[in-house]
């Protein structure tokens with residue numbers, strides 16, 4: 001339109017790049033580097049346009065769109081960096097132009113500068129509160145609302161991104177014994193408070209690993225250990241800690257025990273398979289009298305293990 005064909009070619013290439021990303025979206029989520037390339041490319045087009053076109057052409061106005069785009073695509077930190085770099089580059093390019101009209105008017109320059117800063121500030125504020133909100137939501141979605149332990153979603157997440165890479169990974173499935181009797185005897189509210197105390201005790205005793213609530217009165221503890229013996233010693237420590245604890249709730253002193261099934265992670269095993277393996281051991285521990293740790297070929301009865 002303005003005899004700026006080079007700029008037009010860049011715009012066509014940029015459009016093709018955007019289309020490629022758009023059509024891949026269904027199968028592949030956008031990668032960070034793709035967003036960075038997108039922002040860098042459009043920034044280059046805007047700065048280059050401002051460089052080769054006369055200011056009266058108005059190409060520089062496109063700069064106002066970019067802070068919002070940066071924050072949407074790249075988040076707060078990169079958004080800030082890109083916005084300040086664009087402002088600096090645009091200023092350098094425009095100041096060095098041979099014909100400065102219509103920038104000879106101080107009023108116009110100030111208006112442009114403040115409009116850019118306002119758009120930048122709004123984008124920054126919006127992105128800050130959005131990312132805080134999203135972090136809070138993510139945390140809430142991963143926590144069991146009653147006990148504050150991780151929930152199944154958290155367990156799936158940590159297992160797939162972090163835990164399965166570790167060597168000598170063990171899962172302890174901890175199921176409280178005769179918990180129904182506590183509910184029946186003291187009421188559901190007291191039962192809830194007992195579960196909260198149990199989760200706290202597990203987090204303290206199993207500080208080295210992750211604690212997840214995977215059922216009503218069932219918890220999964222996951223960590224890696226140097227050896228099978230070390231893993232079983234910790235499982236036994238957890239069992240003994242529960243047995244020796246008197247939980248004070250509403251003037252009652254409640255003592256309970258747990259049965260623990262232990263499973264060792266095998267390479268390529270899924271989390272469900274690992275849970276099933278631990279569940280099998282847990283049922284053996286329950287069958288053989290409860291208040292014990294069970295691992296293939298090993299059953300502890302309170303002190304036998306360590």
Ligand SMILES: Nc1nc2c(ncn2[C@@H]2O[C@H](COP(=O)(O)OP(=O)(O)OP(=O)(O)O)[C@@H](O)[C@H]2O)c(=O)[nH]1
Nearest residue numbers: 175176177178179180181183188189191192216217
């Ligand atoms: N208070 C409370 N109770 C729960 C919660 N979730 C599950 N329960 C109770 O946990 C009890 C589980 O009972 P069972 O599955 O029979 O197991 P148990 O009584 O612990 O017996 P064993 O596991 O065989 O030793 C049930 O009474 C459930 O109502 C909860 O969030 N709060």
